[in-house]
Amino acid sequence: MPNVNYCGVYDANGREKLANGLNRRIVGYFTSWRTGANNTPAYLVNNIPWDKITHVNYAFASVDANAKVQLGSGANNPDTGMTWPTIPAAAMDPSLPYKGHFNLLAQYKKRYPGVKVMLSVGGWAGSGGYYTATTNADGSLNTAGINTLADSMVAVLRQYTFFDGIDIDYEHPTTNNEAGNPLDFTLSKPRLAGLMKSYNVLLKTVRQKLDTAAVADNKYYMLTIAGSASGWILRGEENLSGLQYLDYASLMSYDLHGGWNQYVGPNAALFDDGNDAELKAGNAYSYGGIGYLNVDWAYHYYRGALQAGRINVGVPYYTRGWKDVTGGTNGLWGTTPLVNDTVACAGVKTCGTGAVGIDNVWYDLDTNGKPVPGGGNPLWHALNLQNAIVPDYLDVYGVTEKTITGTYTANYSATMAAPWLWNATRKVFISTETAQSMAAKTQYVIDNAIGGIMIWELAGDYAWDASKNGGKGEYFMGYTLTTNIYNAFKTASPYGATRAESAMPASSAKVSISLGGWKLGDSNYPINPVMTVTNNTTVTIPGGSLVEFDYPVSAPANMSDQSGYGLVVTKAGYSGPNNIGGFKASFNHAKFTIPTWQSLAPGASVSLTLNYSLPISGPSAYVVTVNGVRYALSDEYPGLPVALK
Numbered sequence: 299m300p301n302v303n304y305c306g307v308y309d310a311n312g313r314e315k316l317a318n319g320l321n322r323r324i325v326g327y328f329t330s331w332r333t334g335a336n337n338t339p340a341y342l343v344n345n346i347p348w349d350k351i352t353h354v355n356y357a358f359a360s361v362d363a364n365a366k367v368q369l370g371s372g373a374n375n376p377d378t379g380m381t382w383p384t385i386p387a388a389a390m391d392p393s394l395p396y397k398g399h400f401n402l403l404a405q406y407k408k409r410y411p412g413v414k415v416m417l418s419v420g421g422w423a424g425s426g427g428y429y430t431a432t433t434n435a436d437g438s439l440n441t442a443g444i445n446t447l448a449d450s451m452v453a454v455l456r457q458y459t460f461f462d463g464i465d466i467d468y469e470h471p472t473t474n475n476e477a478g479n480p481l482d483f484t485l486s487k488p489r490l491a492g493l494m495k496s497y498n499v500l501l502k503t504v505r506q507k508l509d510t511a512a513v514a515d516n517k518y519y520m521l522t523i524a525g526s527a528s529g530w531i532l533r534g535e536e537n538l539s540g541l542q543y544l545d546y547a548s549l550m551s552y553d554l555h556g557g558w559n560q561y562v563g564p565n566a567a568l569f570d571d572g573n574d575a576e577l578k579a580g581n582a583y584s585y586g587g588i589g590y591l592n593v594d595w596a597y598h599y600y601r602g603a604l605q606a607g608r609i610n611v612g613v614p615y616y617t618r619g620w621k622d623v624t625g626g627t628n629g630l631w632g633t634t635p636l637v638n639d640t641v642a643c644a645g646v647k648t649c650g651t652g653a654v655g656i657d658n659v660w661y662d663l664d665t666n667g668k669p670v671p672g673g674g675n676p677l678w679h680a681l682n683l684q685n686a687i688v689p690d691y692l693d694v695y696g697v698t699e700k701t702i703t704g705t706y707t708a709n710y711s712a713t714m715a716a717p718w719l720w721n722a723t724r725k726v727f728i729s730t731e732t733a734q735s736m737a738a739k740t741q742y743v744i745d746n747a748i749g750g751i752m753i754w755e756l757a758g759d760y761a762w763d764a765s766k767n768g769g770k771g772e773y774f775m776g777y778t779l780t781t782n783i784y785n786a787f788k789t790a791s792p793y794g795a796t797r798a799e800s801a802m803p804a805s806s807a808k809v810s811i812s813l814g815g816w817k818l819g820d821s822n823y824p825i826n827p828v829m830t831v832t833n834n835t836t837v838t839i840p841g842g843s844l845v846e847f848d849y850p851v852s853a854p855a856n857m858s859d860q861s862g863y864g865l866v867v868t869k870a871g872y873s874g875p876n877n878i879g880g881f882k883a884s885f886n887h888a889k890f891t892i893p894t895w896q897s898l899a900p901g902a903s904v905s906l907t908l909n910y911s912l913p914i915s916g917p918s919a920y921v922v923t924v925n926g927v928r929y930a931l932s933d934e935y936p937g938l939p940v941a942l943k
Contacts, residue, residue: 302509307518307545312795313607314545314749316352317412322743322787323610323750324780325353325548327418330376330399332757337694339775341757343402344387347777348410350784352750355418355465355548356403359454361427365443366450367419368427370398400458407460415460416522419451420467423662426482428468429489432500437492444500448507455519456511463520463545464504470526471497472534474819480645490818494536501540520545524752525600527551527612529590529852532599532913534819536827539812541603541915548752549600551593552614555729557652557672558643562632565618565729567592568715568739569880575631585911586854587876592714593739594880595852597748601884602850602916607749607793613739615758615779616660617680619653619673619728628709628720629727644670653726656692656699657683660758669696673728678760680730681773684708684719689772710734713879715742736779740786742880747794751783798848798919799884807929807942808834809922811845813908825853825913826860830905831922833898835942841894843924847917848885851877853910855886861906865890885919 309315316323326346334340346354359377362368370377378396382388390401407415420428431443451464470478471493478486486493501521508519525547526532541547555563561576570589577583577591589595593611600609626632634651641664643649652658652671659679661669675683682689683706692700704723710716715738719728743751753759761776815828833839846868849857855870869887896904920931924942932940 301513303512303516303518307520311792313792315412317410317414318349318352318784320352320784320787321792322748322790323353323546323752324351324783324787325355325610325750325752326351326756326780327355327357327752327754329357329755329757330370333376333380334382339691339694340382340385341775342382342385342388343399343406344385345775346406346756347780348406348413350777350780351413353414353416354403355416356399357418357755358421358424358467359417359419360421360424361419361431361447363427363430365427365431365446367447367454369454400460404458404460414462414520416463416465416520417454417458417461418465418467418524420469422469422479425467425469425478426485428471429482429485429493432496433489433492435488437489439492439496439499444496444503447500448504451504452507452511452519456515463508463522465522465524465548466501466504467524468497470531470535472526472531472819473816473822474531474534476646477531477534477819483645494534494816497535498538498540501543505543523547524612525549527593527596528554529595529599529912533822533825535913536816537813537913538603538915541600544608546608546610546749547600547604548610549593549596549612550754551596551612552754553618554591556618557620557650558646560633560636560650562620562623562626562629562634562650562727563591563729564711564714564716564718566612566614566716566731567711568735568742569594569713570877571711571713572876572878573631575626575633583876586856587874588852588854588912589877590852590912594742595877597746598850598881598884599852599913600915602848602852602914603918604915605795605797606747607795609748610750610752611739611743611748612752612754613736614731614754615677615756616754617673617675617677617728617730619657619675619726620650621653621657621724621726622651623725623727628707628718629725630709630711630718632727641665642671653728656697656702657724657726657728659692659695659697673726675728676758676760676775677731677779678758678773678775680719680728681760683728685773687767687772690767708732715739731779733779733782736782737786740783744786744790747791749793750787753780756780800848800887800919802919802935803921803928803930804938805929805941806932806935806938807922807924808932808940809839809929809942810834810933811847811920811931823911825910826907828905828907830903831892831898832903833900836900837942838900839892839898839922839924841892841896843892843922844889845892846887846889846921846923848887848919849914849917851881851884851886853886853912853914857886857888857908857910859890859906860909863890863893863906865906865908888917
C-alpha cells in the first residue's frame with residue numbers, strides 16, 4: 299500500500315532495523331501468567347532482558363465468541379489490573395489509565411524504544427476463537443468474522459500505543475484432524491475443510507487493515523506469526539500462501555516429540571539422525587529418506603516461500619519428558635507404555651507416559667485440576683536435577699517429592715545437537731536445552747543468514763543463584779542463554795534478504811501461477827495440488843513455453859506431474875538418501891513445458907496436477923520462457939519492470 303511508513307521499521311536494503319546493535323532478531327515471548335501468585339516464582343516485565351533482545355511478544359490475548367480480541371478484565375487480571383506493590387522495579391505509572399503488565403510495558407517501551415513489543419493473539423489455550431471467527435460451521439469462509447477480528451486487532455493497537463504490531467499464534471489452522479487443542483475439537487472438526495483458506499484470508503485481511511491504519515497513524519504496524527514446524531501438521535496447512543503478508547514467521551520448532559505419544563525423542567533437535575522412532579513406526583523415512591521432526595527441516599520448509607531473514611528459529615527454554623522408558627540408548631528413541639485415559643491425556647484417547655512429580659514442575663492442568671504428565675520444566679529446574687540439588691521452590695509448585703532418587707546423567711547427540719537427561723533408576727528421560735545445544739543453534743542461524751531466534755519463553759532461562767536454598771545455592775531464573783545468543787549475534791552479518799538463490803531475470807511477465815485443490819491433511823498423501831498458470835498479458839503465449847521454479851528441500855527431489863506435462867527435477871538440492879545432519883542446500887529446481895498444441899490466449903489458463911510426498915511452502919522463483927526470453931512473474935517480483943504486459 300502506498301504511503302505506508304516502512305522506513306520507520308526497514309532500512310534501504312529491506313532489512314528490519316533492530317535494537318541493541320543487532321543484525322539478527324532475538325524475539326522473546328513474555329507470558330502473562332508468571333505473576334508470583336501463590337508464591338510461585340514471578341517473571342515480570344522488569345525481568346525481561348531489554349538490553350539483549352529485539353522483540354517482546356506478549357502472550358496472550360485471545361479471540362472471543364464475538365470475533366474480537368479479548369484481554370483480561372477486573373482488578374486482578376494481569377494484563378491491565380494487577381499491581382506488585384512489594385516490587386519497586388514493577389511500580390505503576392499512575393498517569394496511565396491501566397495497570398498490570400501493560401502499564402509496565404508502556405514504561406519500558408519508553409526506556410527501550412528500539413525494542414518492538416508485539417501483542418500475541420492465541421496460543422495453545424487461546425486459539426479456539428480463531429476457528430469460529432474465520433470459518434463458518436459448514437467450513438465456508440466467515441468474511442464478516444475475519445473483518446471484525448482484524449478491525450479489533452487494529453483497535454487494540456491504537457488503544458495501547460506501546461504495541462508495534464500483532465503476532466498471530468493460531469494453533470492450529472491445519473486440515474489434519476485432531477491437530478490442535480483437544481478442548482477445541484468441537485469447533486475445529488466441523489470446519490476442517492475451510493480452515494486453511496480462511497487462515498490465508500485472515501493474514502491478508504489483517505495485513506491490509508494494519509497498512510490502512512499505518513497510513514492514518516503514520517506508524518508502521520507489524521504482522522507476524524508463530525508458525526507450525528511439524529511436518530505432520532504442515533501437511534494439512536497446504537502451501538501457506540498467507541506467508542507473503544508477514545513481516546516474518548517465528549517457527550515453533552519445538553514440541554517435536556513429547557508425552558502425547560509413546561515415542562521418546564528430543565523436544566527440538568536441530569537435525570535428524572536417521573533413527574527417529576516415531577518416524578520409523580510410521581514408515582515416514584520412506585518419503586525420500588527425509589526426517590521431518592527437526593529444526594533444520596522446518597526452516598527449509600519455510601525457506602520455500604520466505605527470505606532467510608524473514609524466518610526466526612524457535613528455541614525452547616523448557617523441557618519435555620517421559621517416565622517408565624524402555625529401550626533406546628540412555629532412553630533416546632525408546633518408548634513408554636501407552637496410557638488410555640482422556641483426562642490424563644488432556645482430551646485425547648491415548649498418550650505416552652509423561653514424567654510427573656519432581657520431573658514436571660511446569661505443567662497444564664487436566665479437567666480434574668491435576669497436573670498433566672509431561673516432564674515440563676524450566677531449564678533452571680533441569681539443571682538442579684542434573685546437579686542433584688533439591689531446590690527450595692518445590693512446595694509452591696505442589697511437588698511432594700523432596701528427595702532426588704537416582705542420577706540425572708547429561709547426554710548429548712552431536713549429530714542432532716540435542717541434549718537430554720537420563721535417570722536410569724527412575725527410567726526418566728528429560729529432553730532439555732543447554733549452552734552447548736543453544737550455541738549450535740545460534741551458529742546455525744548465523745551460518746544460514748536466518749533472521750534470528752525466537753524464545754519460548756523468557757522465564758525458563760537460567761543462572762546460578764548463590765543466595766537461594768539456604769545459602770547453598772541453586773539454579774534459578776536468569777539470562778545465561780539469552781546473553782550467549784546476544785553475544786553471538788553482536789558480530790553476525792546482516793540476515794539474508796534475497797528470496798531466490800539463483801539469478802533471476804531482469805524483467806517480468808504478467809503471468810500468475812497458483813496452487814490449489816489440496817485434500818484434507820489426513821488424506822493428503824501423496825500431495826497432489828493443482829498448479830494453474832494464467833496468462834494475464836495482452837499477447838498469446840505459445841505452446842512450448844517453459845515454466846521453471848524452485849521448491850524447498852523439505853520435499854525430496856522427485857516431484858512429478860500427473861498431467862503429462864513432463865515435469866522433471868533438474869537440480870536436486872540435497873544428495874540424499876537422507877538429511878542426517880542437515881540439508882546442504884535450500885532448493886530443488888523443477889521445470890515443465892506447456893504442450894506445443896496448448897497456446898495460452900490472453901486471460902487463458904492451463905493446469906497440471908503435481909505429485910510430491912512431503913509438504914512445501916512455495917514454490918518460488920518462478921521463471922517463464924516465452925519465445926526464448928526469460929521472465930520472472932510480476933506478482934512475485936513487483937519491483938521488476940514488466941516487459942511482457
